[in-house]
Amino acid sequence: MNKFSWYEAKSVEDALEQVNSTVSEELYQATDKAAVFKSGGIDVFDWVKEGLLKPQKIVNIRNIPDLDKISYDPKKGMSIGSNVTLAEIASNPETKNHYWALHQAVNHAATPQLRNMSTLGGNIAQRNRCWYFRSADHDCFRKGGARCFARQSETGENENHAIIDNGSCVSVHASSIATALMAFNASVVIINGKGEKKEVTMDDFFVTAGKDIAMENILQAKEIITEIILPAPTKNTKSAYIKQVARESYDWSLGDVAVVFEVSGNTCRSASIVLGAAAPVPYRSMEAQQAIENKTINSENAFAAAEAAMKIARPLAKNGYKVPLFIATLKQAILEIS
Amino acid sequence: MEEGFKEADVVVERTYRTQVQTHMPLETHGVVVDWNSDVMMIYASTQNTNAVRNEMASVFNLPKSKVRVVCDFMGGGFGAKHSAGSFGPMAANLAKKSGRPVWLMMDRKEEHHSEGNRPNSIQYLKIGAKKDGTLTGIQQRSHGTAGVALGAGVGRIAQILYPCPNFATEQYDVLTNAGPGAAWRAPGNVQGAFGLEQAIDELAEKLNVDPLSYRNQIDKSEVRKVERQRGAKLFDWSRRQPAGSDKGIVKKGLGIGQSTWPRFVTLDSSVEVKIHNDGGVEIRSGVQDIGTGTKTILAQVVAEELGLQVKDITVNIGDTFFPVGPGSGGSVVTGSITPPTRNAAFEAKNALLKLVAKEWKTDSSELFIENGQVSSKKDAGLKMPFKEATKLMQTSQISKIASRSDDYGGFQQPWGLAYGDLGSVQFAEVSVNTETGFVKVDKIVAAHSCGRPLNIGQLESQINGGVIQGVSYALYENRVMDKGTGHMMNANVDQYKVPFSMEIPEIETIIVEEYSALSSTDAYGIGEPANIATAAAIANAVYNAIGVRLYEIPITPSSILKALNKVS
Numbered sequence: 001m002n003k004f005s006w007y008e009a010k011s012v013e014d015a016l017e018q019v020n021s022t023v024s025e026e027l028y029q030a031t032d033k034a035a036v037f038k039s040g041g042i043d044v045f046d047w048v049k050e051g052l053l054k055p056q057k058i059v060n061i062r063n064i065p066d067l068d069k070i071s072y073d074p075k076k077g078m079s080i081g082s083n084v085t086l087a088e089i090a091s092n093p094e095t096k097n098h099y100w101a102l103h104q105a106v107n108h109a110a111t112p113q114l115r116n117m118s119t120l121g122g123n124i125a126q127r128n129r130c131w132y133f134r135s136a137d138h139d140c141f142r143k144g145g146a147r148c149f150a151r152q153s154e155t156g157e158n159e160n161h162a163i164i165d166n167g168s169c170v171s172v173h174a175s176s177i178a179t180a181l182m183a184f185n186a187s188v189v190i191i192n193g194k195g196e197k198k199e200v201t202m203d204d205f206f207v208t209a210g211k212d213i214a215m216e217n218i219l220q221a222k223e224i225i226t227e228i229i230l231p232a233p234t235k236n237t238k239s240a241y242i243k244q245v246a247r248e249s250y251d252w253s254l255g256d257v258a259v260v261f262e263v264s265g266n267t268c269r270s271a272s273i274v275l276g277a278a279a280p281v282p283y284r285s286m287e288a289q290q291a292i293e294n295k296t297i298n299s300e301n302a303f304a305a306a307e308a309a310m311k312i313a314r315p316l317a318k319n320g321y322k323v324p325l326f327i328a329t330l331k332q333a334i335l336e337i338s
Numbered sequence: 339m340e341e342g343f344k345e346a347d348v349v350v351e352r353t354y355r356t357q358v359q360t361h362m363p364l365e366t367h368g369v370v371v372d373w374n375s376d377v378m379m380i381y382a383s384t385q386n387t388n389a390v391r392n393e394m395a396s397v398f399n400l401p402k403s404k405v406r407v408v409c410d411f412m413g414g415g416f417g418a419k420h421s422a423g424s425f426g427p428m429a430a431n432l433a434k435k436s437g438r439p440v441w442l443m444m445d446r447k448e449e450h451h452s453e454g455n456r457p458n459s460i461q462y463l464k465i466g467a468k469k470d471g472t473l474t475g476i477q478q479r480s481h482g483t484a485g486v487a488l489g490a491g492v493g494r495i496a497q498i499l500y501p502c503p504n505f506a507t508e509q510y511d512v513l514t515n516a517g518p519g520a521a522w523r524a525p526g527n528v529q530g531a532f533g534l535e536q537a538i539d540e541l542a543e544k545l546n547v548d549p550l551s552y553r554n555q556i557d558k559s560e561v562r563k564v565e566r567q568r569g570a571k572l573f574d575w576s577r578r579q580p581a582g583s584d585k586g587i588v589k590k591g592l593g594i595g596q597s598t599w600p601r602f603v604t605l606d607s608s609v610e611v612k613i614h615n616d617g618g619v620e621i622r623s624g625v626q627d628i629g630t631g632t633k634t635i636l637a638q639v640v641a642e643e644l645g646l647q648v649k650d651i652t653v654n655i656g657d658t659f660f661p662v663g664p665g666s667g668g669s670v671v672t673g674s675i676t677p678p679t680r681n682a683a684f685e686a687k688n689a690l691l692k693l694v695a696k697e698w699k700t701d702s703s704e705l706f707i708e709n710g711q712v713s714s715k716k717d718a719g720l721k722m723p724f725k726e727a728t729k730l731m732q733t734s735q736i737s738k739i740a741s742r743s744d745d746y747g748g749f750q751q752p753w754g755l756a757y758g759d760l761g762s763v764q765f766a767e768v769s770v771n772t773e774t775g776f777v778k779v780d781k782i783v784a785a786h787s788c789g790r791p792l793n794i795g796q797l798e799s800q801i802n803g804g805v806i807q808g809v810s811y812a813l814y815e816n817r818v819m820d821k822g823t824g825h826m827m828n829a830n831v832d833q834y835k836v837p838f839s840m841e842i843p844e845i846e847t848i849i850v851e852e853y854s855a856l857s858s859t860d861a862y863g864i865g866e867p868a869n870i871a872t873a874a875a876i877a878n879a880v881y882n883a884i885g886v887r888l889y890e891i892p893i894t895p896s897s898i899l900k901a902l903n904k905v906s
């Protein structure tokens with residue numbers, strides 16, 4: 001671990017003044033001159049401890065006032081400040097009552113200890129999972145290197161990797177919470193160094209590896225997430241979330257799905273279906289959505305939708321099991337709604 | 339060998355594969371060395387204070403009296419902590435140079451890479467039997483890699499568990515540029531049992547007999563017979579259905595696995611028992627307590643011998659300035675150190691009783707100690723509290739040292755110092771989700787024997803630990819090595835998977851007492867036996883659930899879904 005200075009940001013403006021890069025940018029360029037944000041610090045310090053990130057300055061945004069509020073309004077929906085911890089979301093009754101899939105996703109993310117530390121802003125901005133990407137011994141595309149080690153047909157250890165959109169990078173997005181947020185059509189509020197505010201949907205927040213290998217989201221240096229907004233549900237909104245893990249106690253997702261339906265009776269009127277740990281960013285399955293919309297929610301239709309979701313899957317040598325895993329999981333999640 | 343298979347009516351011929359399992363004790367390998375005085379002082383996380391002392395004395399050309407190794411408490415050792423490693427001499431050299439104590443502990447990555455693993459195995463096994471079940475031949479050929487070290491064999495389990503007139507084994511070590519293998523809770527045997535116990539199940543199925551009944555027929559061990567009976571009852575083996583017959587998406591399966599482990603002893607095991615003239619009693623030995631409760635049982639043995647309570651006994655062990663103790667390996671500690679402990683206590687007691695006899699003008703053979711009172715068999719009126727008795731001493735202490743030393747009991751075998759077998763039988767109940775491939779171990783019934791149980795709580799703890807490590811081996815642990823770059827990809831505590839609370843099954847233990855009257859405590863260890871049969875029992879249960887056999891561990895969602903032909 002390198003030596004770095006520590007700056008305690010007092011306000012959003014103050015923080016934006018101090019910061020000069022992002023973790024993504026710095027991992028790609030390795031200038032060793034970066035000043036980056038740290039909130040809960042779980043992901044940032046993983047990179048620092050591995051010796052891959054050598055920041056000059058850590059800008060601690062964890063104690064900026066007013067970024068830790070969570071509120072719910074039946075008309076406007078829910079606003080979650082970027083510094084709200086996962087533990088706070090997990091125990092929030094409004095989340096449980098109105099955003100069941102999010103409640104489930106948060107409760108199944110990481111461990112109780114980690115949930116106490118981790119913030120929602122940090123969670124959606126954390127970098128991807130791939131043991132080559134996260135290893136100092138493997139200089140891969142995402143870090144500006146010349147190779148994807150996980151893809152190598154004879155040697156790649158890719159059992160945990162992506163089965164969809166895995167052409168340029170096979171890592172999977174680390175946030176299992178983003179799966180649920182995207183399914184609820186949440187949006188991210190970002191403020192830049194000029195004080196300008198923008199609100200982007202989750203679908204637009206994430207950047208595919210094909211578009212830019214150096215990052216998984218649109219955040220630029222001198223941009224900060226201040227809140228995440230979830231639209232208000234109707235009385236016909238129903239949701240479900242299931243995460244498959246090797247160990248129930250805690251583990252990274254091998255495949256998770258979030259399903260948010262507008263229903264009338266037992267019919268799905270509109271569907272929002274997102275797969276986690278399937279692709280380098282949370283993946284909205286248009287195919288599954290189309291397959292189930294205006295259909296009765298039953299075993300047969302749920303299975304058809306799940307199969308439709310996997311049509312575009314292109315598994316690697318060691319992760320073929322994810323296809324039947326997603327089919328079973330998505331089917332089950334859809335049936336939980338009925 | 340060929341003869342054996344010619345006689346056979348049924349033959350099972352398979353290849354089994356087990357993974358590399360890297361040591362991951364919570365406390366990594368390492369030492370603190372302080373070499374400011376005449377004596378090199380080493381605080382070590384070790385399973386063997388004596389070996390570390392001898393190694394360091396030899397490396398630095400010092401008399402053993404000038405090296406002191408202390409290990410008060412251990413943060414976990416499962417076979418890989420028997421030596422000073424390279425870190426010991428490094429720290430000592432640095433301590434010398436700097437004139438300061440040097441702390442040198444491995445970080446987690448170093449621990450995974452360099453501080454030992456259970457080598458993998460690729461085991462070919464061919465077993466033949468006659469129609470009536472009689473075994474005619476067992477042929478075994480294994481390859482494994484302990485990286486830059488040796489020791490990748492698969493043990494003797496295929497040779498001794500079921501007597502067979504024709505047996506042949508070839509076990510090959512393949513050297514690779516990878517981290518060194520090291521002993522790990524029943525080295526070799528855990529790998530060997532995984533193959534053998536599945537093959538026996540498959541043979542039973544071909545012979546159309548229940549796998550438990552088949553073991554009743556071919557297993558000559560009396561203790562395992564009792565374990566099978568009691569285990570089958572507690573586990574309710576009778577509910578076992580034919581393989582793959584459970585209907586639902588999540589299928590239940592039941593399986594059995596057996597093992598054996600010799601009663602090893604280390605003769606160079608010594609203890610000092612001291613009675614002080616204020617009534618205090620102290621035990622001293624170099625033997626270390628690696629978390630198994632050695633301190634407690636030593637106090638129990640002395641308390642029993644001296645007619646005192648456990649709390650009256652002070653145990654000072656894990657220090658090479660005390661008499662040499664055995665290393666904590668081979669499950670030898672209890673069998674090696676408790677007999678001399680009792681013997682030393684017996685001698686110290688006799689010395690004390692002689693003083694009382696003199697005072698009472700009687701013969702010491704008539705005296706005994708019970709509930710902290712010296713009493714006489716002849717005269718019920720004569721009583722003296724233990725503490726009072728110690729005041730009769732002319733010196734401030736009575737000190738007696740006893741050793742396991744000579745081989746009473748006849749433990750010497752042509753291949754080592756061991757006697758008989760510590761038999762084990764384990765039963766596993768699993769649920770397998772045939773859509774997602776997830777396996778959950780619901781329950782393990784573990785029936786074990788280790789002579790005379792000294793402390794039931796500690797024994798059950800050891801069995802629980804062994805079973806959990808077995809579950810871990812069957813389903814989770816795996817060194818993932820990139821073949822292109824030679825790097826271990828999961829050298830941390832997150833991606834190197836071990837079970838946590840939710841992955842741990844219900845565990846019920848059965849302890850079968852089996853006395854051989856070959857030592858003054860008749861007690862033996864359980865650490866290793868507890869770990870051998872679990873993975874095999876789980877694999878057999880998985881087969882029973884889904885009707886497809888898995889010949890490789892760890893069993894993962896991927897391997898289950900592949901076995902079920904669900905992965906295209």
Ligand SMILES: Cc1cc2nc3c(=O)[nH]c(=O)nc-3n(C[C@H](O)[C@H](O)[C@H](O)COP(=O)(O)OP(=O)(O)OC[C@H]3O[C@@H](n4cnc5c(N)ncnc54)[C@H](O)[C@@H]3O)c2cc1C
Nearest residue numbers: 039040041042043044110118119121122123125175176225
């Ligand atoms: C063992 C383990 C298991 C885990 N399991 C899961 C899991 O199952 N599901 C899951 O979703 N996650 C999981 N995680 C990841 C964990 O939830 C994240 O690391 C954590 O949420 C990150 O939050 P943080 O506040 O600590 O972020 P930090 O580490 O502080 O920041 C992460 C990134 O976000 C940036 N950042 C932080 N806040 C802002 C902001 N307001 N604006 C702009 N950029 C910002 C930082 O610069 C950094 O790049 C696991 C982590 C571990 C260690």
